[in-house]
Amino acid sequence: MESQQVLTIARDGLLTLLIVCGPIVLVVLAVGLVVSIFQAATQIHEATLSFVPKLLAAFATLGLAGPWMLSTLVDYIRGVLLSIPSVVG
Template identity: 35%
Template structure:
């Protein structure tokens, strides 16, 4: 296996990880930011007020985007399996 093939596979794998994780984390990040601004404006420092909305949004993102996430992961896996001859030879 040449170093170029290894670097290309690593680059594709890291891009896939970033894409899948950001699809789950970014909605939670935005909701957390909105709740934090609301808490700062009202001086309410309740921990569950920041945790529960982020948990709900994360679960909704997983349920709504789960099919897409699994499909992207399966496409990547099939692509890697098809590239086995390139890596070996």
């Protein structure tokens, strides 16, 4: 097993992680920014007001982008499992 193969698999794993988690993180970040601006403008500082919209946005994004995320993860895992013989042998 060569270290270059292991590093390639690890790099691809981290890249896949960023690609899959990116949409959820960006949507939650945008919703959090909008809610924070709303709270600052209205001077309402309720903790649940910032938490609930972000949670709903995360679930909505997961519902909309879930199939794409799952297929991306399955493609990565399939590639890792198919590369086992070349890494071991």
